[in-house]
Amino acid sequence: MDLKGVLLGFLTLGDQTGYELKQLMETSVGFFFGASFGSIYPTLKALEREGSVTVTEVIQSGRPNKKVYSLTSAGRRYLLQQLEEPLKDESFRSDFLIHLFFGHMKGPDAVLRWIERDRAYREARLGVLKQIEPTVRRHATPYQLLAWEFGVTYYESTLSWLAQAEQQVRSLSGADGTAAPGNHGSPDRPKGERTDSKRRGME
Amino acid sequence: MDLKGVLLGFLTLGDQTGYELKQLMETSVGFFFGASFGSIYPTLKALEREGSVTVTEVIQSGRPNKKVYSLTSAGRRYLLQQLEEPLKDESFRSDFLIHLFFGHMKGPDAVLRWIERDRAYREARLGVLKQIEPTVRRHATPYQLLAWEFGVTYYESTLSWLAQAEQQVRSLSGADGTAAPGNHGSPDRPKGERTDSKRRGME
DNA sequence: CGCGCCATGTAATCCGTTACATGATTGA
DNA sequence: TCAATCATGTAACGGATTACATGGCGCG
Numbered sequence: 001m002d003l004k005g006v007l008l009g010f011l012t013l014g015d016q017t018g019y020e021l022k023q024l025m026e027t028s029v030g031f032f033f034g035a036s037f038g039s040i041y042p043t044l045k046a047l048e049r050e051g052s053v054t055v056t057e058v059i060q061s062g063r064p065n066k067k068v069y070s071l072t073s074a075g076r077r078y079l080l081q082q083l084e085e086p087l088k089d090e091s092f093r094s095d096f097l098i099h100l101f102f103g104h105m106k107g108p109d110a111v112l113r114w115i116e117r118d119r120a121y122r123e124a125r126l127g128v129l130k131q132i133e134p135t136v137r138r139h140a141t142p143y144q145l146l147a148w149e150f151g152v153t154y155y156e157s158t159l160s161w162l163a164q165a166e167q168q169v170r171s172l173s174g175a176d177g178t179a180a181p182g183n184h185g186s187p188d189r190p191k192g193e194r195t196d197s198k199r200r201g202m203e
Numbered sequence: 204m205d206l207k208g209v210l211l212g213f214l215t216l217g218d219q220t221g222y223e224l225k226q227l228m229e230t231s232v233g234f235f236f237g238a239s240f241g242s243i244y245p246t247l248k249a250l251e252r253e254g255s256v257t258v259t260e261v262i263q264s265g266r267p268n269k270k271v272y273s274l275t276s277a278g279r280r281y282l283l284q285q286l287e288e289p290l291k292d293e294s295f296r297s298d299f300l301i302h303l304f305f306g307h308m309k310g311p312d313a314v315l316r317w318i319e320r321d322r323a324y325r326e327a328r329l330g331v332l333k334q335i336e337p338t339v340r341r342h343a344t345p346y347q348l349l350a351w352e353f354g355v356t357y358y359e360s361t362l363s364w365l366a367q368a369e370q371q372v373r374s375l376s377g378a379d380g381t382a383a384p385g386n387h388g389s390p391d392r393p394k395g396e397r398t399d400s401k402r403r404g405m406e
Numbered sequence: 407c408g409c410g411c412c413a414t415g416t417a418a419t420c421c422g423t424t425a426c427a428t429g430a431t432t433g434a
Numbered sequence: 435t436c437a438a439t440c441a442t443g444t445a446a447c448g449g450a451t452t453a454c455a456t457g458g459c460g461c462g
Contacts, residue, residue, distance in 0.1 A: 001301050002421085009305040019441050029304055032297040036423055041443055062431060064441040083309050087320055088298040094235040095291040097353060098204050101232055102212040103346030106286050111346060117290055142375055143306030143314060146368045150300060150361065157360035158353065165349045172345055205449085222413050242450055244415055265459060267413040411459085419452080425445090432439080 003035055003043045005082035008052060011071040012079070018044050018067065027132055028144070031125060031151050032090075044069060052078050096121075100165075108173035115166050119159065126155040206238055206246045208285035211255060214274040215282070221247050221270065230335055231347070234328060234354050235293075247272060255281050299324075303368075311376035318369050322362065329358040 001009075006029070010021055018040050025035060044067075047053045052075030056068045071079075096118045103111040129151050136148045204212075209232070213224055221243050228238060247270075250256045255278030259271045274282075299321045306314040332354045339351045 001298055006301055009301070009308070012305070012308060017441075018443095029301060032295050032300045034294070034296075037442080038424070038444085039422060041441095045443095060441090063439085064429075066441060079305070080308060083302060083305065083313070087302060087317060089324065090295070090297040090299060091237070092235050092293070092295045093237075094293040095204055096293060097235045097350050098209055098212070098232060099286060099290060100346050100353075101350045102215070102282070102286065103349075104344045105212070105215060105283060110286070114290060121292065141307045142371065143303050146306075146371060147300050147304045149368075150303075150364055153360055153364040154357070157356055161353055161356040165352075168345065168349060220413075221415095237450095239451060240414080241416085241452070244413095248415090263413090266411090267457075269413060408462100410461090413457100415455085417452100417454080419450100421450085422448085424447080427443085428441100430440090432437105434435100434437085 001082050001085070001088075003039055004047060004052075005079055006033060006035070007040070007043060007047065008071060008075050008079040008082075011053065011069060011075070015068050015070045017069065021069075027128065029147070030128070031154075032147075047075065050078075051075075103169075108169050111169050112166070112173065115162060115169065119162050119166075122155050122159050122162065126152065126159065129155065204285050204288070204291075206242055207250060207255075208282055209236060209238070210243070210246060210250065211274060211278050211282040211285075214256065214272060214278070218271050218273045220272065224272075230331065232350070233331070234357075235350075250278065253281075254278075306372075311372050314372050315369065315376065318365060318372065322365050322369075325358050325362050325365065329355065329362070332358065 006025070007021060010016060010024055013024075016024065018037070021044075022035065022037060022040055025033065044053070048055055048069075052072060053069045054072055056070070058066050058068055060066060096114055099114050100111060103114075129148060132148070136145055140148065209228070210224060213219060213227055216227075219227065221240070224247075225238065225240060225243055228236065247256070251258055251272075255275060256272045257275055259273070261269050261271055263269060299317055302317050303314060306317075332351060335351070339348055343351065
């Protein structure tokens with residue numbers, strides 16, 4: 001499902017402005033579906049052209065006017081039809097994991113820094129989910145609660161993996177020389193370890 | 204890190220052709236970094252122009268000639284420098300989770316189908332990881348092993364979340380009418396549940 | 407006989423982010 | 435006074451997928 005469908009989906013929860021939709025998205029589906037204003041506003045325009053939503057401009061004093069969008073029955077039909085389409089594979093990209101994968105190029109100390117940074121990121125993300133927990137439990141649909149629980153499961157399990165990874169890397173750091181402060185500029189040479197390039201047809 | 208860096212990283216493991224690189228990537232980092240031929244070949248060309256790799260064309264009989272790429276010292280430097288750059292946030296997009304999030308539009312039976320499909324997907328992915336397990340344990344660097352373990356942790360924990368989710372949805376299905384075979388075409392109306400749109404400043 | 411593997415490459419296209427512009431208000 | 439919030443919008447740019455072209459070999 002593309003942004004069109006998602007926006008329509010949020011409009012089933014009530015009328016919203018583009019600005020509000022962005023905020024709602026960030027705090028609810030933010031960790032598995034992100035969107036910027038640069039895509040939200042043009043998409044809303046397109047939905048209006050297609051008759052999937054209607055707009056009401058609300059004049060405000062002291063702050064910019066806003067455009068409140070409402071779902072039309074055509075929009076609801078479009079959403080329903082989008083939900084029928086076959087699910088696309090999830091896409092996941094982690095800069096941290098590719099760095100880790102090539103960790104042999106930089107050695108344990110650098111990897112430890114990456115791990116620290118990733119932990120901070122995951123803890124912040126988990127914090128956001130924990131913050132909205134009461135709201136989710138009180139007002140969300142059971143399906144939305146499930147999606148929230150996916151997030152909690154994800155961050156908690158990767159966080160515990162991270163803790164173990166850190167221990168592993170610390171032990172490597174010890175093996176290479178426990179007291180090696182500031183091991184800059186001298187990357188580890190690969191020691192002949194390599195995934196077997198003769199392997200084939202694994203997927 | 205972009206595709207350039209990743210390609211360079213794989214070339215630290217040995218000389219490869221574009222075709223081989225793609226295969227290696229799919230079975231190793233495939234679940235957190237994907238790339239198609241349409242991006243791999245042009246990127247390899249660019250790396251050659253920059254002097255980060257050298258090419259040797261190998262003439263083959265009976266099958267297309269291939270171009271074997273090797274990392275140069277300039278390429279190694281470039282990679283090292285890429286690894287110094289600050290980590291970008293991970294990006295995750297799940298069509299399944301957005302469908303689930305709007306499950307109230309279609310009801311339990313449809314959600315159950317989505318869950319089934321997602322389970323199959325995750326099990327297949329986990330299967331790929333399990334297949335390469337011996338190779339990883341024998342030949343990979345400790346960092347690559349860690350990345351592999353991340354994948355296993357991820358798929359196993361989300362799979363167990365899925366099992367629980369399925370139970371939850373089944374109970375909803377029961378509440379709506381246990382014996383409701385073929386509940387097509389009559390989507391659930393939202394029953395006034397909505398995430399509080401007055402919330403703000405959550406992130 | 408058709409499909410999948412090998413192997414490379416290009417072009418159209420899509421989708422998105424980033425950066426910019428505008429501008430009043432409120433809080434540190 | 436500086437930054438953030440509110441609120442919308444556009445243009446440039448980037449990165450990637452998709453679809454296509456080429457073509458021999460081996461398998462069922």
